[in-house]
Amino acid sequence: MQQPPRFMPDTSGLEIVTEVPERTMVIFAHPDDGELGAGGVIATWSAQGCDITMVVCTTGGSGSNDRAMDSQSIVPTRRAEQQEASRTVGAAHLEFLDHQDGGLEDDRVFRGEIVRLIRRHRPHTIFCHDPHRFEGFNHRDHRMVGTVALDAVYPYARDHLHFPEHIEDEGLEPHKVVQVLMWGSDRPNVIIDTSAGVETQILALHKHASQIGGLRGGPQVGDRLRERAESVAESYQFQYGQVYRRIIARR
Ligand SMILES: [Zn+2]
Numbered sequence: 596m597q598q599p600p601r602f603m604p605d606t607s608g609l610e611i612v613t614e615v616p617e618r619t620m621v622i623f624a625h626p627d628d629g630e631l632g633a634g635g636v637i638a639t640w641s642a643q644g645c646d647i648t649m650v651v652c653t654t655g656g657s658g659s660n661d662r663a664m665d666s667q668s669i670v671p672t673r674r675a676e677q678q679e680a681s682r683t684v685g686a687a688h689l690e691f692l693d694h695q696d697g698g699l700e701d702d703r704v705f706r707g708e709i710v711r712l713i714r715r716h717r718p719h720t721i722f723c724h725d726p727h728r729f730e731g732f733n734h735r736d737h738r739m740v741g742t743v744a745l746d747a748v749y750p751y752a753r754d755h756l757h758f759p760e761h762i763e764d765e766g767l768e769p770h771k772v773v774q775v776l777m778w779g780s781d782r783p784n785v786i787i788d789t790s791a792g793v794e795t796q797i798l799a800l801h802k803h804a805s806q807i808g809g810l811r812g813g814p815q816v817g818d819r820l821r822e823r824a825e826s827v828a829e830s831y832q833f834q835y836g837q838v839y840r841r842i843i844a845r846r
Contacts, residue, residue: 610784619646625655630680634792634800635796635824636792646688647686652694653695653736654674656669658806673805699735701743705743706743709747713770720773720774724741725741725781726741728780733779755769775842790833790834797820800817
């Protein structure tokens with residue numbers, strides 16, 4: 596059977612996001628997803644003083660094509676790689692939720708953890724996976740993270756009667772996130788100039804040494820990434836960009 600062509604969404608005529616927020620959170624399923632999805636923006640924004648929190652939801656314990664590797668040995672490796680990669684893109688905070696790779700569920704426990712982190716770090720902007728993708732497979736963990744992150748923003752983190760124990764027992768306050776930007780969307784509606792951050796993004800991806808072989812492009816992941824970032828920015832005044840589906844929360 597012939598390989599279907601890779602789906603490429605239309606990236607012309609998108610709104611350009613230029614505002615650098617004070618605080619941003621990146622929520623993702625597996626070590627390296629955050630750098631792939633938002634590394635260029637994070638590197639650009641952190642250099643301009645944005646306070647970045649990265650939240651990795653699973654251990655990444657299933658992320659190996661090497662049959663000699665088991666989950667036990669891969670987990671500490673991926674944790675260390677994520678720490679290096681987060682430091683590289685300039686993230687000030689890194690949170691591990693340590694769920695089982697492939698085991699994320701849209702349940703109260705996971706939702707509560709994301710709500711707590713939003714209330715604690717109080718981000719203006721959140722980046723996460725787009726859970727509503729129809730072109731091609733979307734990893735179950737990616738769907739779960741996208742769904743739970745959107746629900747956590749609205750209404751759970753915002754309204755004090757949800758997870759009241761955060762407020763009564765932990766001294767946290769409800770928090771309104773202003774916007775969510777989702778990568779991997781079939782229907783992007785914004786683009787961000789990543790020209791100042793793309794090389795740092797590639798450097799960060801190379802910190803995930805155990806995963807490089809499995810990434811699209813393998814050791815040439817940087818070339819693939821530059822190529823893609825350049826093609827989406829074709830009709831704009833900058834060289835490299837990354838596109839997102841943005842949802843702005845009602846005030
Ligand atoms: Zn992933």
